[in-house]
Amino acid sequence: MGVEPTFGYPATLDIDYPDREMNRMTTILRIFAIIPIAILLALVTGPAFRSGSTSYVTSAGGVTFVATLLMLVFRQKYPRWWFDWNLALTRFSLRVSAYLALLRDEYPSTDEEQAVHVDIPYPSALELNRWLPIIKWLLAIPHYIVLWFLTIAAFVAVVIAWFAIAFTGRYPRALFDFVVGVHRWSLRVAAYAYLLTTDRYPPFSLRP
Numbered sequence: 001m002g003v004e005p006t007f008g009y010p011a012t013l014d015i016d017y018p019d020r021e022m023n024r025m026t027t028i029l030r031i032f033a034i035i036p037i038a039i040l041l042a043l044v045t046g047p048a049f050r051s052g053s054t055s056y057v058t059s060a061g062g063v064t065f066v067a068t069l070l071m072l073v074f075r076q077k078y079p080r081w082w083f084d085w086n087l088a089l090t091r092f093s094l095r096v097s098a099y100l101a102l103l104r105d106e107y108p109s110t111d112e113e114q115a116v117h118v119d120i121p122y123p124s125a126l127e128l129n130r131w132l133p134i135i136k137w138l139l140a141i142p143h144y145i146v147l148w149f150l151t152i153a154a155f156v157a158v159v160i161a162w163f164a165i166a167f168t169g170r171y172p173r174a175l176f177d178f179v180v181g182v183h184r185w186s187l188r189v190a191a192y193a194y195l196l197t198t199d200r201y202p203p204f205s206l207r208p
Contacts, residue, residue, distance in 0.1 A: 010198045011191035013184040016115035021169035069133045078125040123197045140193040154182040181206025
């Protein structure tokens with residue numbers, strides 16, 4: 001379970017930095033502007049648990065975690081359409097999360113990539129350990145602990161960024177990179193423990 005370097009980890013997240021003056025009005029009113037798309041996201045996810053800054057669910061209508069676990073254990077298969085659904089929902093969720101965190105101005109799309117780039121390669125089920133999915137959520141406990149503190153720090157960073165954008169129109173680059181890094185860390189943990197697309201243990205790192 002040793003920690004591996006971040007380079008080449010099979011779950012990546014990159015969000016384009018808005019190197020321009022951001023919309024101050026939509027930033028100030030973001031908590032209200034996000035309501036419609038948040039309702040849509042809730043309708044396609046359902047009851048959820050959290051991994052850092054991102055939500056994942058265990059039943060139909062959300063990320064297919066339990067069904068994928070059982071299929072890997074008993075059949076060593078990861079149906080492609082299940083993977084495509086999980087990836088599409090993860091991308092949608094991260095676009096909404098990026099908008100809420102003030103990382104981008106454009107309203108989140110339900111299907112277009114926009115400026116939030118998520119890539120998780122489709123796994124070969126025969127190359128995955130068929131028994132490891134049963135305990136991956138347990139092995140990821142150290143990450144949950146770290147992500148709990150990082151999520152609090154990211155919330156504080158977003159609040160500071162809110163004031164910075166309101167007064168200057170700019171998202172401080174250091175805060176932007178930190179908040180994106182927390183989302184990236186959370187995505188890697190999710191790919192390992194809940195999306196079940198890799199057996200490679202997530203690195204303890206915010207870096208790409």
